[in-house]
Amino acid sequence: MSTSRHSRGAAGSRPPSGEDAPYAAVAANLMKVYGEGETEVRALDDVSVGFRAGEFTAIMGPSGSGKSTLMHCMAGLDKISSGSVRLGDVELASLDDNGLTHLRRDRLGFIFQAFNLLPTLTALENVTLPLDIAGRRVDPTWLDTVIKTVGLGNRLDHRPAQLSGGQQQRVACARALAGRPEIVFADEPTGNLDSHSGTEVLRFLRASVTEFGQTIVMVTHDAVAASYADRVLFLADGRIVDDMAEPTADRVLERMRRFNRKPGESATALSALPL
Numbered sequence: 432m433s434t435s436r437h438s439r440g441a442a443g444s445r446p447p448s449g450e451d452a453p454y455a456a457v458a459a460n461l462m463k464v465y466g467e468g469e470t471e472v473r474a475l476d477d478v479s480v481g482f483r484a485g486e487f488t489a490i491m492g493p494s495g496s497g498k499s500t501l502m503h504c505m506a507g508l509d510k511i512s513s514g515s516v517r518l519g520d521v522e523l524a525s526l527d528d529n530g531l532t533h534l535r536r537d538r539l540g541f542i543f544q545a546f547n548l549l550p551t552l553t554a555l556e557n558v559t560l561p562l563d564i565a566g567r568r569v570d571p572t573w574l575d576t577v578i579k580t581v582g583l584g585n586r587l588d589h590r591p592a593q594l595s596g597g598q599q600q601r602v603a604c605a606r607a608l609a610g611r612p613e614i615v616f617a618d619e620p621t622g623n624l625d626s627h628s629g630t631e632v633l634r635f636l637r638a639s640v641t642e643f644g645q646t647i648v649m650v651t652h653d654a655v656a657a658s659y660a661d662r663v664l665f666l667a668d669g670r671i672v673d674d675m676a677e678p679t680a681d682r683v684l685e686r687m688r689r690f691n692r693k694p695g696e697s698a699t700a701l702s703a704l705p706l
């Protein structure tokens with residue numbers, strides 16, 4: 432497995448990220464409880480975290496640790512039990528359902544594992560659909576840049592069924608970026624792709640951060656995918672238990688293995704275990 436990082440280097444046009452960058456989203460003492468009484472589950476247990484503008488963050492952790500719940504709460508897709516979530520200067524709890532719908536539509540981009548393209552529309556129509564629905568003007572120069580970066584040039588007239596999985600996910604990536612969202616939330620974007628297509632999608636996400644200053648938050652189970660990020664947050668039992676800067680696949684894998692290790696067991700004894 433490669434230990435290399437993925438060219439996070441500062442491009443000339445890149446806005447400041449790192450310690451000085453403003454936060455695109457902040458959660459403070461975030462709690463999310465499902466059910467009650469004996470069936471109560473604390474999916475998020477007092478989570479406080481900030482996502483800096485222009486940074487690519489991966490969220491990892493064992494199954495059931497709260498990754499999807501955190502992403503859904505940050506994106507206004509799920510109501511929180513207590514605490515606070517702010518996107519830019521907007522407190523999500525202050526918005527009603529209509530306000531949340533507008534916020535998601537106008538300020539956020541989404542990429543899902545299952546592409547979620549409309550089968551009757553062409554690739555280009557899928558890319559511009561959210562803007563068309565919102566009645567927003569498509570910036571032709573920006574659209575051109577996104578489509579070139581994602582490498583879809585000669586397939587814009589194709590319908591999803593005429594595209595490979597990797598091409599469909601690249602359409603979904605272009606759709607997420609077309610409206611210049613403040614944050615793109617990606618939920619296992621490479622989960623349905625072979626490694627070659629997955630690499631193409633991850634390179635595009637990386638490039639959109641490095642070259643355009645996009646902010647991305649991505650849930651993944653894949654250490655290689657996480658190594659494209661600037662930072663990896665590790666969740667366990669609804670809490671953030673680690674925060675790794677400039678990850679490599681090997682360091683991420685080693686950290687994930689520690690979740691499976693019983694006290695006293697050595698790293699070598701478990702190194703052959705499948706995750």
Ligand SMILES: Nc1ncnc2c1ncn2[C@@H]1O[C@H](COP(=O)(O)OP(=O)(O)OP(=O)(O)O)[C@@H](O)[C@H]1O
Nearest residue numbers: 465466472474492493494495496497498499500501
């Ligand atoms: N709608 C729901 N109702 C009840 N419990 C839920 C609901 N959604 C999630 N949970 C519980 O909350 C906890 C966190 O779930 P979540 O889906 O966020 O974990 P995850 O880390 O994304 O898991 P995976 O890697 O398997 O997708 C789990 O115990 C899960 O069973």
